[in-house]
Amino acid sequence: MKHLFGEYGIESKIVPVTDTRVNLVAEIGSGNPVIGISGHMDVVSPGDESEWASDPFKLTERDGKLYGRGTNDMKAGLVNLALVLIELKENNELKNGTVRFMATTGEEVGGAGSKKLYEEGYMDDVDFLWVAEPSHDTIIYSHKGSLNLRVTSIGEAAHSSMPDQGYNAINPLMKYLLEIDEKLNGDNRKNNVLDKLVMSTTIFQAGNQVNSIPEKATAEINVRTIPEFDNDEVIDLFNTTANRYNKGGSSIQVEVTMSLPSVFTSGKSEMVELTKELGKKHLGLDISVKGSPGVTDASNLLRDKDENFPFMMFGPGETKMAHKTDEYVYKEYYLAFFDIYKELILGLTK
Numbered sequence: 001m002k003h004l005f006g007e008y009g010i011e012s013k014i015v016p017v018t019d020t021r022v023n024l025v026a027e028i029g030s031g032n033p034v035i036g037i038s039g040h041m042d043v044v045s046p047g048d049e050s051e052w053a054s055d056p057f058k059l060t061e062r063d064g065k066l067y068g069r070g071t072n073d074m075k076a077g078l079v080n081l082a083l084v085l086i087e088l089k090e091n092n093e094l095k096n097g098t099v100r101f102m103a104t105t106g107e108e109v110g111g112a113g114s115k116k117l118y119e120e121g122y123m124d125d126v127d128f129l130w131v132a133e134p135s136h137d138t139i140i141y142s143h144k145g146s147l148n149l150r151v152t153s154i155g156e157a158a159h160s161s162m163p164d165q166g167y168n169a170i171n172p173l174m175k176y177l178l179e180i181d182e183k184l185n186g187d188n189r190k191n192n193v194l195d196k197l198v199m200s201t202t203i204f205q206a207g208n209q210v211n212s213i214p215e216k217a218t219a220e221i222n223v224r225t226i227p228e229f230d231n232d233e234v235i236d237l238f239n240t241t242a243n244r245y246n247k248g249g250s251s252i253q254v255e256v257t258m259s260l261p262s263v264f265t266s267g268k269s270e271m272v273e274l275t276k277e278l279g280k281k282h283l284g285l286d287i288s289v290k291g292s293p294g295v296t297d298a299s300n301l302l303r304d305k306d307e308n309f310p311f312m313m314f315g316p317g318e319t320k321m322a323h324k325t326d327e328y329v330y331k332e333y334y335l336a337f338f339d340i341y342k343e344l345i346l347g348l349t350k
């Protein structure tokens with residue numbers, strides 16, 4: 001993609017994230033406003049490839065649909081952003097302002113790429129941001145945060161005929177998890193747009209033999225947070241609860257393995273209004289404006305922006321199609337989004 005931008009005289013920069021993963025940032029224009037457009041390059045695993053009707057890594061068109069892993073989440077959006085950048089440059093159509101294209105790595109596994117862009121200041125001067133994740137006929141202007149924790153309970157092995165000789169690692173961890181579950185899922189705080197926080201224990205591992213007292217038990221938990229009950233408060237609750245158990249003789253350790261804050265914006269902006277009009281014009285659909293439980297790179301990119309910042313997630317494809325076998329995007333909608341994005345940029349930089 002860097003090569004392609006180069007052919008059209010667009011300056012771009014590789015931003016390394018790990019030894020093997022990079023982001024790509026490209027820019028056209030100069031001055032204000034600065035429009036940030038972003039999408040992730042990674043895709044999830046295809047799962048069992050034999051379940052697919054065609055090769056998941058070969059774009060295949062059938063009945064007006066483009067099939068392949070990542071077509072919907074989110075190559076259709078990302079490719080459109082890149083093509084719009086090229087067209088604006090080639091036709092010299094951008095009269096004012098800057099368009100900053102930010103392609104990220106690692107979105108599906110914790111957002112390392114977007115975190116790097118935030119830390120390196122690529123968002124500092126940005127006035128509008130949209131992420132081209134699949135949302136079809138809906139503009140998402142707020143979403144929940146996502147927090148992963150690993151909780152390990154250490155006990156002492158013994159023969160199960162003499163459990164007193166050891167310490168069962170499972171028992172305190174079960175109690176701990178049920179207590180946390182009640183506190184989090186039972187909490188009454190509610191966001192007008194995002195509703196309540198939700199928490200699920202999703203992995204539990206312990207023991208290896210039915211007649212041995214387990215010396216270690218590990219659980220992993222995912223929490224979907226809201227601004228009223230945020231990641232820091234949840235982490236604090238996990239830690240203070242563990243401390244209390246540990247004072248009572250248990251040995252429970254808490255580790256945060258991923259922490260993406262929620263994104264809460266008002267949804268009231270020139271950008272959202274114009275997008276609704278353009279959506280109606282090019283998709284022929286009434287565009288709704290909503291909050292979402294899923295996270296995007298915006299969790300990292302908007303870390304220091306307030307609720308007045310114009311943000312949206314809006315892109316070709318349907319949210320429900322993401323990560324599925326036989327993933328597809330409708331070709332017609334994919335093509336329509338090119339016009340929407342282009343006219344949106346021109347509308348915001350008039």
Ligand SMILES: [Zn+2]
Nearest residue numbers: 040073074133
């Ligand atoms: Zn995605």
